[in-house]
Amino acid sequence: xxxxxxxxxxxxxxxxxxEKAFEEIVRRYxxxxxxxxxxxxxxxxxxxxxxxxxxxxxYRSIGRFQFDASLYSWIYRIAVNLCIDEVRRKKxxxxxxxxFFTERRLEGEKRSKERPTxxxxxxxxxxxxxxxxxLQKLSPVHRMVILLREYEDMSYEEIAETLHISTQAVKSxxxxxxxxxxxxxxxxxxxxx
Amino acid sequence: xxxxxPEQLLSFYVDNELAEEERREISEHLASCESCRLALEExxxxxxxxxxxxxxxxxxxxxxxxxxxxxxxxxxxxxxxSTERFARNVVVVLSVLVLMLVGLGTFLRSEPPIRVDxxxxxxxxxxxxxxxxxxxxxxxxxxxxxxxxxx
Numbered sequence: 061x062x063x064x065x066x067x068x069x070x071x072x073x074x075x076x077x078x079e080k081a082f083e084e085i086v087r088r089y090x091x092x093x094x095x096x097x098x099x100x101x102x103x104x105x106x107x108x109x110x111x112x113x114x115x116x117x118x119y120r121s122i123g124r125f126q127f128d129a130s131l132y133s134w135i136y137r138i139a140v141n142l143c144i145d146e147v148r149r150k151k152x153x154x155x156x157x158x159x160f161f162t163e164r165r166l167e168g169e170k171r172s173k174e175r176p177t178x179x180x181x182x183x184x185x186x187x188x189x190x191x192x193x194x195l196q197k198l199s200p201v202h203r204m205v206i207l208l209r210e211y212e213d214m215s216y217e218e219i220a221e222t223l224h225i226s227t228q229a230v231k232s233x234x235x236x237x238x239x240x241x242x243x244x245x246x247x248x249x250x251x252x253x
Numbered sequence: 254x255x256x257x258x259p260e261q262l263l264s265f266y267v268d269n270e271l272a273e274e275e276r277r278e279i280s281e282h283l284a285s286c287e288s289c290r291l292a293l294e295e296x297x298x299x300x301x302x303x304x305x306x307x308x309x310x311x312x313x314x315x316x317x318x319x320x321x322x323x324x325x326x327x328x329x330x331x332x333x334x335s336t337e338r339f340a341r342n343v344v345v346v347l348s349v350l351v352l353m354l355v356g357l358g359t360f361l362r363s364e365p366p367i368r369v370d371x372x373x374x375x376x377x378x379x380x381x382x383x384x385x386x387x388x389x390x391x392x393x394x395x396x397x398x399x400x401x402x403x404x
Contacts, residue, residue: 095307
């Protein structure tokens with residue numbers, strides 16, 4: 061069986077000009093990046109473009125990456141910074157366009173009227189959306205820690221290292237994020253558990 | 254156990270981040286507390302549901318579209334860097350030329366010093382004009398104006 065190169069070997073190979081190594085890095089992390097963007101922003105619309113932008117930034121700056129954290133932590137930070145910029149842009153857009161609110165509300169109403177309630181697939185999607193919407197209600201700092209813990213399965217130490225915060229702060233933010241999620245998903249859990 | 258329902262410790266419990274002793278205490282508490290058992294179930298369900306919600310996948314050609322865009326950006330940046338360097342050199346050359354022209358213009362336009370008649374040397378020596386006239390016998394137009402104004 062062929063030995064699969066680790067992240068360090070891939071980065072080194074790419075620095076020496078092997079673009080196949082970069083392709084492998086993208087393949088290895090594209091799904092995680094796409095999902096972290098989706099869960100952070102709560103919308104699928106921007107996922108493709110932002111994921112592409114993340115890897116373009118990786119391509120551009122991988123020469124400066126020092127391996128002081130894992131490759132994925134570094135890629136994750138790029139993705140999170142991009143999401144933060146996107147959230148800010150959206151806020152500005154929202155603030156300058158009152159139409160945005162009205163249009164989105166009308167679209168939402170139209171969609172919910174058109175939605176076939178009997179379809180299992182749609183119900184499944186709606187339930188996923190409930191979770192994604194609950195995540196959006198969290199503050200960005202709480203959302204980040206809970207996603208790193210629950211989705212990325214990082215340890216408290218790894219989260220602390222990725223977000224440059226103390227382990228104590230990680231513990232308390234995870235606890236608070238879970239409390240808030242449990243509160244906003246109270247009805248959801250009542251139905252399902 | 255200090256509290257009746259140790260919610261925060263449950264959070265660490267579900268993450269396997271408790272010391273052995275604390276873990277044992279929580280397990281004992283869970284055996285007798287239905288409310289905490291339910292809370293623990295919710296915490297476990299939360300993780301599963303978040304992972305289920307993360308079902309986004311990217312197009313099959315994603316890798317190639319990233320590479321294409323990254324290469325294009327790199328090519329553009331090379332062109333931009335060359336253009337910038339060229340523009341910088343042009344600015345430096347033009348600046349030198351302008352400075353040379355200004356210098357040349359100043360040199361060509363400079364007026365000869367004014368010859369001052371001897372009788373003016375009777376100016377008191379404590380004024381600037383007097384000092385200049387007394388020592389040099391000729392002064393530039395600017396100094397002359399200054400001397401007159403400060404007289």
